[in-house]
Amino acid sequence: MKLNLRSVDLNLLPVFVAVVEAGQLSRAADRLGMSQPAVSAALQRLRVTVGDPLFSRTRAGLVPTTRARELHEQVRAGLDQLILALDPDRAFDPATAERSFRLLAVDYFETLMLGPLMARLREFGPGLGVQVRPPLAGWQRLLLDGEADFAFDTQAPEDPRLAARVVASETLAVVARAGHPAIRGRLELAAFLEAEHVVLPATERHTLPLEQILGRPDWRRRVGAQVVHYSNLLSVASASDLIATVPLRLAQRLGGGLKLQVLPFPVAVPPIPIYLIWPRVLESDRAHGWFCEQLLACLPTDDR
Secondary structure, eight states: OOOOGGGSOTTHHHHHHHHHHHSSHHHHHHHHTOOHHHHHHHHHHHHHHHTSOOEEEETTEEEEOHHHHHHHHHHHHHHHHHHHHHOTTOOOOTTTOOEEEEEEOOHHHIIIIIHHHHHHHHHHOTTEEEEEEOOOTTTHHHHHTTSOSEEEESSOOOOTTEEEEEEEEEOEEEEEETTOSSOSSOOOHHHHHHSEEEEOOTTTGGGSOHHHHHTOTTOOOEEEEEOSSHHHHHHHHHTSSOBEEEEHHHHHHHTTTTTEEEEEOSSOOOOEEEEEEEEGGGTTOHHHHHHHHHHHHTOOOTTO
């Protein structure tokens, strides 16, 4: 049966969001300026509406159910959109705001940018956070549905509802362990093709489409192992005779500690663009625009 929206008290939704984020009825009540019994009563009414207990009690506080966690992501995004629609001039103050920005990015971003980004956010206020999710199949839908704020990718989106700009570029490098028997300080194309490689899954390799970059589909790598994360490419190469093709900045950041040779790619290839992507519907959201500025300030450069 289709839900009749007129039968739902929408005032319950901000209460629900506050309880999820506070983790306790008393803290949520203080945040909302309500009494604790009133918050409890509102939750009970919402439980009846959605047919789910929403929370379980533990010594640490209220723990959301799986349904509540899913509902929170959707409701929080919807409330943000309503606020923007009803009050587009509402000021955003990072010193007092409580907001977690959601990013879709591979672990390259986490390794190079997340630490500096969090340090920068803490200069403004204690209530700002970041959630990073991997860009799995269909990730653009998360942007369009309001479940993510930004994404990083090496290809521009085709959907006109998404905006994008090139914010950086990367260079390819090859890593091999320091004592590799066949690779000592230099790497020719023949040795590159002869070596065994550790690679990412096919679904993730769209961010580093090597065969397309080389322009030679017949230049196939001998795949010995497949891993999930970029950083694991370097870990496997450091402990075996497999080699890996990785972004140069990642190799420079991690290669020394892993005792890896960081070698130029054996043929000339163009730099790989890095796009920042976001939903156009959020372009008038002041918080969204402010966070974009912080992201751009933390982009890796040649000297960091």
